[in-house]
Amino acid sequence: MLKDDSLANILYINLSNRTFTTKKRPELFEKYIGGAGVAIQLLHEECPTGSDPLGPENPIIFAVGPLTAMFPLASKTVSMFKSPHTGNLGESHCGGRSAVAIRMAGYGAIVIKGTSDIPIYISVHGQKVYFRDASSLWGMGSSATGRIIRENETGGGLRTIMRIGKAGETLVSYASVTTETYRHFGRLGLGAVFGSKRLKAIAVSGKSSVPVTDSKLYRNMYEEIYQAAVESPVMKKYHDLGTAENIIALNKFAGFPTRNLKEATFENAAEISGEAFAAGYLGRRLACSHCPVGCIHIAALREPYEDEPYYYKTSMISYDYEPIYSLGSMLGISTPEGILKLMDSVETWGMDAISVGVVLAWATEAQEQGLVSAKETMGIKFTWGDPASYISACRLIALQPNDFYKALARGVEYAASLYGNKDSALAFGKNEMAGYHTGPATHVGNLIGLRHSHLDNAGYSFDQKVLAQKQVSPEELAEMLLGEEKWRQILSSLVVCFFARGIYTPDVVSKLLPILGFDLKIEEINRIGSEIYREKYRFKTKEGFSLDELRIPKRIFEAPSPVKKFDESYIRQALAHVKMILEKPEVV
Numbered sequence: 001m002l003k004d005d006s007l008a009n010i011l012y013i014n015l016s017n018r019t020f021t022t023k024k025r026p027e028l029f030e031k032y033i034g035g036a037g038v039a040i041q042l043l044h045e046e047c048p049t050g051s052d053p054l055g056p057e058n059p060i061i062f063a064v065g066p067l068t069a070m071f072p073l074a075s076k077t078v079s080m081f082k083s084p085h086t087g088n089l090g091e092s093h094c095g096g097r098s099a100v101a102i103r104m105a106g107y108g109a110i111v112i113k114g115t116s117d118i119p120i121y122i123s124v125h126g127q128k129v130y131f132r133d134a135s136s137l138w139g140m141g142s143s144a145t146g147r148i149i150r151e152n153e154t155g156g157g158l159r160t161i162m163r164i165g166k167a168g169e170t171l172v173s174y175a176s177v178t179t180e181t182y183r184h185f186g187r188l189g190l191g192a193v194f195g196s197k198r199l200k201a202i203a204v205s206g207k208s209s210v211p212v213t214d215s216k217l218y219r220n221m222y223e224e225i226y227q228a229a230v231e232s233p234v235m236k237k238y239h240d241l242g243t244a245e246n247i248i249a250l251n252k253f254a255g256f257p258t259r260n261l262k263e264a265t266f267e268n269a270a271e272i273s274g275e276a277f278a279a280g281y282l283g284r285r286l287a288c289s290h291c292p293v294g295c296i297h298i299a300a301l302r303e304p305y306e307d308e309p310y311y312y313k314t315s316m317i318s319y320d321y322e323p324i325y326s327l328g329s330m331l332g333i334s335t336p337e338g339i340l341k342l343m344d345s346v347e348t349w350g351m352d353a354i355s356v357g358v359v360l361a362w363a364t365e366a367q368e369q370g371l372v373s374a375k376e377t378m379g380i381k382f383t384w385g386d387p388a389s390y391i392s393a394c395r396l397i398a399l400q401p402n403d404f405y406k407a408l409a410r411g412v413e414y415a416a417s418l419y420g421n422k423d424s425a426l427a428f429g430k431n432e433m434a435g436y437h438t439g440p441a442t443h444v445g446n447l448i449g450l451r452h453s454h455l456d457n458a459g460y461s462f463d464q465k466v467l468a469q470k471q472v473s474p475e476e477l478a479e480m481l482l483g484e485e486k487w488r489q490i491l492s493s494l495v496v497c498f499f500a501r502g503i504y505t506p507d508v509v510s511k512l513l514p515i516l517g518f519d520l521k522i523e524e525i526n527r528i529g530s531e532i533y534r535e536k537y538r539f540k541t542k543e544g545f546s547l548d549e550l551r552i553p554k555r556i557f558e559a560p561s562p563v564k565k566f567d568e569s570y571i572r573q574a575l576a577h578v579k580m581i582l583e584k585p586e587v588v
């Protein structure tokens, strides 16, 4: 039985008739823990098969877990929805204060359905829910929206404000949701789902607390995890330079995608490395709530006003490895300043930085090859290394003034299906590629991953730690990746930051769960991980996903792999093996 039964509270909000209700669902949390495990069940319940991702039936689900507000690095919220980008499973994780605020408001999950007839924002203060007219916020960037809502919503407690920019309103299929200015539900288009509901933002705050039944045991476990986090060299790396530290290493390894993966090393990697960003631009570090690590790196970009000598505008812009890859090396941009300006533009419009960079890299090549003309690009000449052309394009993607930018606003898979150059359209399962070309594991991982994200199963890590040392058959590789992804279902249900995966080991998790009222042995925990995985896969296949129909961009075979030569047949064998396993549910 759950030690804190407020976790079982699910807040259901209907935007069409502006009503809300709370239901207690302890059976859901006892069976699936929380976070991703609970969210996928709610998605099955609330999203009828074949729903329009931009229609009123598509739910927005937020879920937190039993560790939220109790243990270090249990700082993430899982969002689930039907993705307007891929047409199947939409899942995105975000930190900031979102998770702790939802728990402090007294909920384990929030489900939002329906469509408002006018722009609206929701304000949840504990048990109270307010529907506020957001007509005056419609069209604003996410930062300005956050600032105004902060001024309006003065209720006390810990608060989060999740909001969209213009790209969410115009339904860019990879529009993001920003929370606490520097954190995002970035991938798979949650921002467009907000926009389709005319939902500009949701603010959540609360003052409740989480009861502790055995305070001595709790304190000991807390201390053990806290010390592991602050003493870990891996966490020190995340704090010092952040994930941007990987740039030099990946470039040396020849796994750093450059100019749409025409190359896998970038001649200017040192200039845009984590070290260079920190030395020239690092303004401050931040942490999500309940995290002692503080891996969020914020650059201070100081720009002079044109006609005002000695007057400067200083923008604070968060950076890490992924946007430096997608808006830097992928576009051949070789200065931190150029990358930061582009990041700022992407942030203002409210789009996923990885998708934008990959879309623009493809568009640059398509223009070079004469597949799109200046008429289509509205006079913009996409030029490797030129941030200004890409900043102009961001605006046009968000506003979609013609068919070409409408196509770019639906992602690289769709744009290439209309204009050609499919072999260099770097999407896996329709989701744009993250910044790793480390070998077959990263690409197989992207294809079989339920979100088609590098975070699903960390294929890039298997390339560097396993495949660099020994030969691995496609079948062995598929099983390694599946095993990792199933365990990550437990981490996503608890819900802990994946950076802490070395701390929240199976042993630690099995010691923690009894404190929270879960009577689960490790075998049972693993079984639940497999079941959650299978439930997500079931949602995908119900919505038409098929492993057999996945397109493999040929470009990944052209840039040499740093660890192992591989070809399409190696990847297809791995996919066939995954399918064989998943068609025998008892083996999963």
Ligand code: SF4
Binding pocket: 073, 075, 095, 096, 238, 286, 287, 288, 291, 292, 293, 294, 295, 296, 497, 498, 499
């Ligand atoms: S390590 Fe970074 S992303 Fe993870 S919880 Fe801490 S601050 Fe947030």
